Amino acid sequence: MGRSSVNRYRSARLLAGAILLIPLLAGSASALCNVSATGLSFGPYDDFSPVPLDTTGTVTVICDEAPPPDVVISIGPSGNGSFNPRAMRHASLPDLLLYNLFTDASRGAVWGDGTAGTSTVFLKNVTKNSPRTTTIYGRTPAGQSVSLGPYSDTLTVTIVW
Template sequence: MSRFSLNLLGVFLFCLFFTVEAYAAADCNFQTVTDVNFGSYDVLSGLNNDSTGSLTVSCSGQTWTTVTTSIGASPNSGGFNPRQMLQASGTDLLNYNLYTNSTRTTIWGDGTQGTSTVTTSIHKNHPWNGTIYGRIPPGLNVGIGTYSEALVVTINF
């Protein structure tokens, strides 16, 4: 083997074992959030008052990103079960809750106090659309008025 061939082989072996890796950090954010609007609540009805809201999360950077979505406790009740909306012109509280599933059996929270979070993998070219399932139980004795509550929704990735 000539001296030129050996030097070339040395360069080739160096390149073979020298690799560079780089990963782009994921960046995720809410594209849209739609409120859970229950409409009118009939205190005399024996039926649940169900409604839905939605959120859309998108990510960039990595091809796939695992995202966990949590919804905070009720500022009015201090917990998750029940959450409570406050009457705008009074002091009445209206019990309700938010769920991860359409059967409304799993409370969407932060993973504490018997609640669950939602974890999904999001592709950088395909946002995730999540549904928030809400329910006000029947038989609550509350005054006439508008009720509302603001909650913190968090995404961890």
């Protein structure tokens, strides 16, 4: 069996899983802000591919307050306790599939809580008439040798206004 046959077989069976984002709100008691986030799905991961696997998701914030608040969005560390790299865990094995989330399309600024070299996202004047949506950029580095099967991680998205 040639490398390309093995490559297609592993690619078809290895699922990179999904990143579940759980919103957490922090603000004044009189303010009302709602947040929604889409999970990120990397799709099949090919451990023979020389290129990273990229995906995107979104976070949307809507606030009902006058004057419109400015909002800071942070994303907590992975289940492995780290921002860089984060890791998805295999569903039934001890394997980890490394990944990260970024604030920019070039994937240079790690999205975190503003500590340890991570960045947050600032949204100005968020209202119900002008909701703000920002993109989450995900990347799984190439060349990781991991077992076949589903991988997942759960992160907390915190909104402060």
